[in-house]
Amino acid sequence: MEHDFTPVIKDILTRYFANKADDLFDKSSLLQYINLKTVSATRGSKARSSFANLYAIFVLVEDYIKHGYHKKGDYSKYDGAQFSILFKRQRELPFGGKLQNHGLNDRLNGEFRKYFPQVDAQPILRVVETKRYWINEKLIALSLGRKTFNIAEAIIEIINTYASTKQASFTGFIKTCAQLHDISKQKNEKVEEFVLGLLAPNVDARIFEIVSYAILKYFYHDQTVYFGFQLDDLEKSPLILYKTGRTNANDGGIDFVMQPLGRFFQVTETLDVRKYFLDIDKIERYPITFVIKSSESTEALITKLRVGAERQYSVKAIVEKYMACIEEIINIPILQERFRSGVAQGYLSSIMNEIVLQSKVEFNYEELDDEDDENEDE
Numbered sequence: 375m376e377h378d379f380t381p382v383i384k385d386i387l388t389r390y391f392a393n394k395a396d397d398l399f400d401k402s403s404l405l406q407y408i409n410l411k412t413v414s415a416t417r418g419s420k421a422r423s424s425f426a427n428l429y430a431i432f433v434l435v436e437d438y439i440k441h442g443y444h445k446k447g448d449y450s451k452y453d454g455a456q457f458s459i460l461f462k463r464q465r466e467l468p469f470g471g472k473l474q475n476h477g478l479n480d481r482l483n484g485e486f487r488k489y490f491p492q493v494d495a496q497p498i499l500r501v502v503e504t505k506r507y508w509i510n511e512k513l514i515a516l517s518l519g520r521k522t523f524n525i526a527e528a529i530i531e532i533i534n535t536y537a538s539t540k541q542a543s544f545t546g547f548i549k550t551c552a553q554l555h556d557i558s559k560q561k562n563e564k565v566e567e568f569v570l571g572l573l574a575p576n577v578d579a580r581i582f583e584i585v586s587y588a589i590l591k592y593f594y595h596d597q598t599v600y601f602g603f604q605l606d607d608l609e610k611s612p613l614i615l616y617k618t619g620r621t622n623a624n625d626g627g628i629d630f631v632m633q634p635l636g637r638f639f640q641v642t643e644t645l646d647v648r649k650y651f652l653d654i655d656k657i658e659r660y661p662i663t664f665v666i667k668s669s670e671s672t673e674a675l676i677t678k679l680r681v682g683a684e685r686q687y688s689v690k691a692i693v694e695k696y697m698a699c700i701e702e703i704i705n706i707p708i709l710q711e712r713f714r715s716g717v718a719q720g721y722l723s724s725i726m727n728e729i730v731l732q733s734k735v736e737f738n739y740e741e742l743d744d745e746d747d748e749n750e751d752e
Contacts, residue, residue, distance in 0.1 A: 379412045379539070383532050390528045397518055398525060403490045404431070404497060404513040405525065405532075410489060412536045425537070427485060429464040430477035431497060432533045434509035435526050436463070443511070444526040454506030468537045469544075478507065547581075551730040562722055569713060569725065573706050575643075575667055580736055582667050583641045586709055587630060588728035590639070590665075591615045592721040593712040594632065601634060615639075617732070628653075628662075637701065643667040645675070647682030654699045661701035665709070672703040 383405070387395035399405050408431070411424040437455040438444060460478060464470045483496040499508040514526050550568070572585045594613040602608035611634045618631055630639035640653050640662055654662060666675055679700070683693045716725055 375406075375410060375413075377409075377413045379536065380409055382535060382539075383409055383412070386531050386535065387525075387528055390525075391523055394518060394523060398516055398523055401516055401518070402513070402525060403486075403493045403495075404529070407486055407489060407497075408529065408532060412532075425467075425469050425540075426473050426477035427482040428533050428536070429467055429470055429473060430460075430482045431509070432467065432530065433460045433463045433478075434498065434507060435514065435529050438509050438511075438514070439526050439530065444514075444524045449508070449511050452508065454501065454504070454508050457505040457507060460507055468541050548730065548733055551726065551733060562717065565722060565726060566714075566717060569729070570710060572729075573709050573713070575669055575706070577667070579641075579643050579667070581733075582643070583629060583665075584732040584736060585729055586641055586665050586704075587615070587617050587732065588725045589709055589713045589716060590630065590704075591728060592716045592725050596719070599635065628656075629665075638662045639665055639704075641665045641667070645678050645682070647679055647686060650679060650700070651683070651686075651696050654696060659695065659699050661699055663702040663704060664700060665704045667706065669706045672705055672708070675703050675705060676700070 384395055384399060387399055387405075391398055399409075408428065411428050434455065437460065438449065441447070441452065443449040443452065457475075457478065461475055464473055464478070478498065479500075483498055486493075486497055495510050495512045497510055497513060499510055500506065514529065515522055515524050517523075569585060569589075572581055594615050597613045598610050599613065600608040601611055613635065614633050616631050616633065618628055628638045629641045631637070632639070638660065642649065642653075642664055643666070645666075645668070650664065653664075654660075668675060670678075676697075680693070680697060683696055684690075687693050687696075713725070716722070
């Protein structure tokens with residue numbers, strides 16, 4: 375697979391291995407896997423970054439180099455790296471602050487096997503009882519003819535370069551958000567165009583979730599309901615939408631919850647009916663609103679879900695029970711309409727501020743500019 379970052383990988387290999395670079399790239403399943411996982415390098419902040427599995431490789435190869443095994447020594451006699459040290463190290467890397475342990479455990483190996491079922495070796499070796507980990511040296515010490523080439527240092531540079539490229543992209547995204555927020559009162563059309571550009575089927579799931587939340591938060595926030603135990607003693611309550619956790623965390627949680635109605639919202643980019651019904655089962659078949667990253671009409675989306683449900687469940691009563699739990703479908707056109715409604719009510723600046731805030735939290739960015747630090751000596 376060739377993509378925009380592939381020449382960067384090959385350039386790095388060429389600096390290390392000269393005319394053997396292409397042969398090593400072709401022979402190394404690990405390099406080809408890294409190539410697959412770096413496809414988003416030049417696709418801006420909207421593309422999924424895949425840091426979890428890449429950083430699992432990175433910290434193990436880094437440990438391998440730290441102990442000098444890329445040059446000499448019998449790695450098979452190494453006691454292995456401690457999980458706690460590896461886990462701490464990956465969280466020190468750019469965008470790694472909130473990574474979980476999945477990559478270091480079986481997620482990397484599982485995905486590698488999916489892409490390369492013909493390869494017997496897997497990237498990570500570990501002893502669960504002792505929590506010791508090794509990179510599989512068979513994947514980084516490659517033989518070409520009579521000579522062995524160790525690609526460990528090249529792997530570190532490739533992943534570092536990828537992270538730097540993504541960091542520049544995300545920094546640009548955050549700065550653009552901040553700039554547009556500052557000028558929103560003067561040039562609303564440009565800001566609106568920017569936000570609408572983030573509501574598209576090809577955007578990264580995390581960006582889409584952030585923008586969806588910002589739009590829906592200000593769509594609902596001035597709507598009110600009345601609660602009480604007596605008709606003559608009702609309390610007026612505004613609708614408040616809460617974001618319940620990090621985006622794309624694979625933690626089984628519900629993305630947004632609305633108070634005081636207790637409505638649940640789940641953001642998704644798939645039409646796999648099993649995923650929808652799994653979400654419904656998680657909350658004991660409580661009604662749920664799905665925010666779908668699709669431009670198809672809500673009618674078409676409902677039809678596809680029903681067809682998928684009927685394919686999976688032959689009993690009509692089961693199908694109807696699940697379908698009845700879908701409280702509402704919110705697609706991209708509906709989000710666009712609700713965004714324009716928010717803009718018309720004067721909430722553009724607030725929506726942009728929320729996007730900036732949530733983006734900084736998601737991508738572990740501190741404030742981009744600290745004028746107080748720059749001026750503290752004055």
